[in-house]
Amino acid sequence: xxxxxxxxxxxxxxAEREHSRLSPDNPVPLATFAxxxxxxxxxxxxxxxCQLVDQKGMCHELHGWxxxxxxxxxxEGYIGHRCAKKxxxxxxRFADLFTRAAARVTQExxxxxxxxxxxxxxxxxxxxxxxxxxxRRWGELYQRATSLPGQLSDPLRRELAARRKGNPNVMIKxxxxxxxxxxxxxRERKIxxxxxVRWGVLGGLQALESKPLGKxxxxxxxxxxxLQQAIASEDQPQSxxxxxxxxxxxxxxxxxxxxxxEAVLVAFCRPENLKLLWMLFRDQFDQRSAVRAALExxxxxxxxxxxxxxxxxxxxGELRAAHGGRDFEIVG
Ligand SMILES: [Zn+2]
Numbered sequence: 108x109x110x111x112x113x114x115x116x117x118x119x120x121x122a123e124r125e126h127s128r129l130s131p132d133n134p135v136p137l138a139t140f141a142x143x144x145x146x147x148x149x150x151x152x153x154x155x156x157c158q159l160v161d162q163k164g165m166c167h168e169l170h171g172w173x174x175x176x177x178x179x180x181x182x183e184g185y186i187g188h189r190c191a192k193k194x195x196x197x198x199x200r201f202a203d204l205f206t207r208a209a210a211r212v213t214q215e216x217x218x219x220x221x222x223x224x225x226x227x228x229x230x231x232x233x234x235x236x237x238x239x240x241x242x243r244r245w246g247e248l249y250q251r252a253t254s255l256p257g258q259l260s261d262p263l264r265r266e267l268a269a270r271r272k273g274n275p276n277v278m279i280k281x282x283x284x285x286x287x288x289x290x291x292x293x294r295e296r297k298i299x300x301x302x303x304v305r306w307g308v309l310g311g312l313q314a315l316e317s318k319p320l321g322k323x324x325x326x327x328x329x330x331x332x333x334l335q336q337a338i339a340s341e342d343q344p345q346s347x348x349x350x351x352x353x354x355x356x357x358x359x360x361x362x363x364x365x366x367x368x369e370a371v372l373v374a375f376c377r378p379e380n381l382k383l384l385w386m387l388f389r390d391q392f393d394q395r396s397a398v399r400a401a402l403e404x405x406x407x408x409x410x411x412x413x414x415x416x417x418x419x420x421x422x423x424g425e426l427r428a429a430h431g432g433r434d435f436e437i438v439g
Contacts, residue, residue, distance in 0.1 A: 399415050
């Protein structure tokens with residue numbers, strides 16, 4: 108007779124309903140052990156006594172985690188996980204029989220759980236549409252993400268890549284001037300001191316790393332293939348079932364992954380953030396190309412040389428105004 112596939116039971120009621128020959132009073136002697144039919148993990152209020160019998164008699168240990176054992180005569184009983192392992196290991200006649208039975212039961216339980224998970228995923232009516240929307244949203248985002256580096260100069264790209272892994276602070280040195288009167292000559296003397304100030308913190312630098320976004324796209328494609336190919340049946344290989352379940356379960360998290368990427372992209376493209384870029388350079392030429400990138404990304408129009416000069420002067424003016432009209436140095 109073909110045995111039903113092994114299951115894992117979470118309640119005594121379910122186990123005993125599906126196993127009519129399972130009796131909590133049936134002794135399970137090692138010598139008549141035939142097979143394992145299932146596993147259980149009962150809540151504390153439903154714990155059972157172990158029915159395994161060896162030379163010392165019936166085990167009787169109260170437990171919640173164990174196997175449903177079948178004897179040669181077809182009757183069944185509960186045996187505790189821990190104690191089954193202990194006894195069968197010490198008894199070479201049954202060790203092999205038990206190991207194979209446990210492996211088969213475990214595999215059938217895993218396959219059963221995968222099939223159940225897959226079935227419930229495939230039964231979600233909104234899944235195909237949700238997946239389509241995510242793919243569309245991903246496509247737009249990927250295009251924005253991959254066009255972003257092209258809007259930045261090479262030195263800026265390199266600097267931002269280094270800042271992503273390092274220090275996102277944009278520092279300046281504000282120059283303080285004190286006037287001292289020389290006691291002997293009575294002449295005025297200027298004393299300069301430079302005070303480091305954190306003017307800003309670069310945000311959204313992760314937006315320049317589009318590889319994780321590429322991976323999201325790959326996983327959405329996997330989910331789409333799974334949706335077309337998946338068959339929720341115990342006859343399918345366990346590896347395929349696991350692959351389909353993982354691919355379809357990802358759809359839930361894709362929403363969050365895309366949201367995170369959108370957030371960093373928005374953070375990077377904020378005008379206040381772009382306004383910090385030129386301050387990463389001491390070199391005038393690099394400064395100007397960073398100002399240009401900021402202007403063009405904000406307005407989506409080409410910036411003239413005059414506009415670049417005007418913007419940098421205005422931004423430097425804001426900086427001075429914020430520090431009582433004092434001059435400053437770019438730290439870079
Ligand atoms: Zn026991």
